[in-house]
Amino acid sequence: MWLIPILPLLGAALNGLWGKRLPLRGIAAIAVGAVACSFLLALIACLSLGDATRMEVYFPWIAGADFQVDFNLYLDPLSAVMSLIVTGVGLLIHIYSIGYMSGEKGVHRFFAYMNLFLFFMLTLVLAGNYLLLLVGWEGVGLCSYLLIGYYFRREDAADAGKKAFIVTRLGDLGFLIGLILLYTTFGSLDYLVIFPEAAQFPVDSDGSGTLTLIGLLLLAGAVGKSAQIPLYVWLPDAMLGPTPVSALIHAATMVTAGVYIIARSSPIYVQAPEALMVVAVIGCITALYAATIGILQTDIKRILAYSTISQLGYMVMACGVGAFGAAVFHLMTHAFFKALLFLGAGSVIHAMGGEQDIRKMGGLRKKIPVTFWTFLFASLALIGAFPFAGFFSKDEILWRTFTSSTGGGRLLWVLALLTAGLTAVYIGRLVFLTFFGESRADPEVASHIHESPKVMTIPLIVLAVLSLIGGWIGWPRFLGGSNHFERWLEPALAAPAAAHAAGEESLEFLLMGLSLAVAALGVYIAYYLFLKRREAADRLAQASGGIYRLLLNKYYVDEIYRFLFVKPLVMGSTEVLWKTLDVGAIDGAVNLAARTTRSLGNALRKIQSGNIRSYAGWVVLGALLLIGFMVTAAS
């Protein structure tokens, strides 16, 4: 099992050390080969898993301190699904990258980082304890930093990379303390030690219990990694990296690590309903909030970035209502269709010669048909149209939210439904503006539009097929299926005791119809505003002045953060701490002491004049003082 993560590491090492001397073909063969092998191994491991789980311990890691952690890997249905997603989607994206990155400088570095990323991501999902998980957790952050900054020559890309790393690390602050608290509570960081013990804990209900605190601290890490409010700001900027990176890291895998950690810790969360409640609320608000921003963005990748944040919110919310299985289900289908959307967007950008503004596109349907059709499939999956993959997972989440016994389940459901409508609007707008209507591109650019090479379109087609059928393994019962997927996951996840009232099938049917109707309405609105009556959109924008500007500027959150945190930090550190306190006060005091000593010395030097008469005068003065002292002491 350890081969699964190690193979990409080997690929990374080969390409990193000797890639410079290899031709593109060789580099690609190493990188793709490594991922393909580890995908096959993961597949074999999963198929041979059956109902069992496997824990493989390799060697003690930190064993000397008052503290025992091993290098161990853990395979259960949850980590099996995750590693299949990571290696499978990763493989397709690697293949796609061969076409996308050809002609760039330093391709060997790119592939080395991509392989390294997969190594850390697999470590994250396969780890058998929280500390090893942290290794992967920080490692993927590092790779994301390197890959965003891959365009060395772009200053803003490097800025975005740094922002991503630091903002996510802010969340890790809580995560790290959470781990320490876990250790002090359970005396171990091993899943197999912690989870059975956690189940013995009384359910925290007063909100002050240890488990609730652990849950909230872990959530802090998840919020950073999975780009939830208030730490989501790094993800849209992260889109400055190459598009395959956005697809792999910032859509399909790394950002879902937060969801994974919540699902993985489900035995802790079910004992801490207050923490779960917070999880649900954060997820729900993020989903809605990001969707509203997505509507007005004009950069094709940024729209998808906000869409990712919104969909991650869905998953987090699902965890929050105790539907961990549904969350992982959506995680999987989302990995398919969102990777496809990004790769499709990459193909569009490729065709348009680097243009990312959808206002300058249009009418691309005929010119790049493969991209169009696959993109359409992915969009339908995203809005949850029957029978695309997204339908099953999204509907499952909505249904579980509606029936959840957590307080406010109904309200969450309404907001989530609203989000579904908005999702349909923004993705509809994206599709209509990009692929339909008249071409708004410069004639110069328009004449060069061409379909991408096969090495790029084949991964698109495979992902399109997955976006269609990927949800069928979770075919719900009320539609005559048996929901294989969640049953299979069940042993790995804890379920809140009696959290879900058994709903009526007819009600479930009704709600499903409702969510389909909302999605259809959203698409129609997009069609009406952005294709049929463009001027109506402009009028609406003018009429809603303030709100329009608020949304267009993403609620000014970046500006607010800069004003509230970044600026005081920079000013305070430079002016107050460094220049005033450090150089001025502390070092000033040190130098003052030195200066005082010197001037004292200078003053005393004057006494040593070498003049006999003044010496005699001092002697007399001293003698007089002495006598005076003795006289007063005697009396």
Next chain:
Amino acid sequence: MTWIHDHILTVVLFIPLAGAILIMFLPKENKNGVRWAANLTAFLGFLVSVPLFFWFDSSVGEFQFVEKVEWIPSIGANYSLGLDGISLLLVLLTTILGFIAILSSWTSINERLKEYYVFLLLLQTGMLGVFMTLDFFLFYVFWEVMLVPMYFLIGIWGGARKLYAAIKFFLYTLVGSVLMLLGILALYFINRSQTGVATFDIVALQNLNIPVNLQLWIFFAFFVAFAIKVPMFPFHTWLPDAHVEAPTAGSVILAGVLLKMGTYGFVRFSLPMLPDASSHPMVVNLMITLSLIAIIYGGLVSLMQKDWKKLVAYSSVSHMGFITLGIFTLNPNGLSGGILQQINHGISTGALFLIVGIIYERRHTREISEFGGLSNVMPVYATMFLIVAMSSLGLPTLNGFIGEFVILQGAFEENWVWAALAVTGIILAAAYLLWLYQRTMFGPLDNPKNKNLKDLNFREMMTLVPLIILAFWIGLYPKPFFRILEQPVQKIMERVRPAYYAAHPDAFGAPARLNAAAQPSASLETEAAAVRSAEKRAGASR
């Protein structure tokens, strides 16, 4: 072989000095001869110290490799050396960093070469002596001796404000050591009045019983000396000046080894000799507060530096704060983490200064704004810098993380607020290092002066590679290091918090655990080592 085994500390200690004397007799004109002599001496010094790691028996609590010769019998001062786990690691760190520092100077120093290498080697002997000696008087001698070469290294081969920095460094440290001398004398006289024996023996002085009030006085005398050396906030302002002006090798030694003398002092003297003062709530609160201030304040100030080297210097303030935090949690986790973090900091920050030195030698500037996009012309350099930066900011699988995590655990055990505040230091480390990395390595290569920079040559790589290997070793398999530290940590704990192990029978270094660990590993080899050290002890007492 037995002779070497019994006198290995003396050999390790005096090889650099012998080399220095040898170099004095070499002709000044023969620059390469001087270089080779210095490098070979340092390398030999390192090689000879390697067996220490293998001969050291971590299941023995007493000092090992002990050598004792009478020196000034009238006052009870001896030439006595010995190692426990704490000093073993520091001695090894010193020999390896000493070699690397000398290797790194090959082309960067071209003036007064002979004196330069003589001073570096003298410094090496001084530092090794500080960590090896078991006699307080000898300790003071080495502590002071070491100041002189450092003063000249900064003052002669330094940058623009070298004299200011050198004098500041010298006076500052001297103020501390004078107070320390008072402390040493106080302990000496208290011991003589209690036992009637005049001795500077460190082991004997560790078993004194002194009234708390007196302990506090002595503690603060030591505190000033050690806090300046560490340096703890607010005694740190000599550090940025000294670092920025010192030549690269000086900075590496200064950050890697010299700062550790302060923390070593706390661990070796303050805690075991003055246990009641060290665990006095007032003292603990003061030390923790100063540590936390150093962590956060050092990080913030580091963030805004415009000079590459100054940034690294201030980051040292922050990182050293972690070490003092760990030490004064006064529990096994914090202590072992803090002691290990000394080594980690030596590795990471030493490497960071090498990184700065390499670029300074090429461009003769350290202004961050002068650089950008260097990874385009110097990819190997950029990669190594990245690994070093990651080790410094505490990325798991690298050394810094292990130390920081264990320290945080120790802090959390005492008070979660300490841990929460300290964690912000880790975030800040990510911020200032990544920002530095971005400004220098990423972005467009727009400064024409950087266009033709050469990537690392073999010698430069050889200065960094050993440190990177060590960083990965400690990050991936720190077990041997913790094992080495277990016995000494137990000794300190039993002095400072005698009741701790009764309440925490599973804790690191707990006697029950040590016994359990010793049983299965009682192989022939350890038995032989036990016999050897027993014989030696018998010999020493004779």
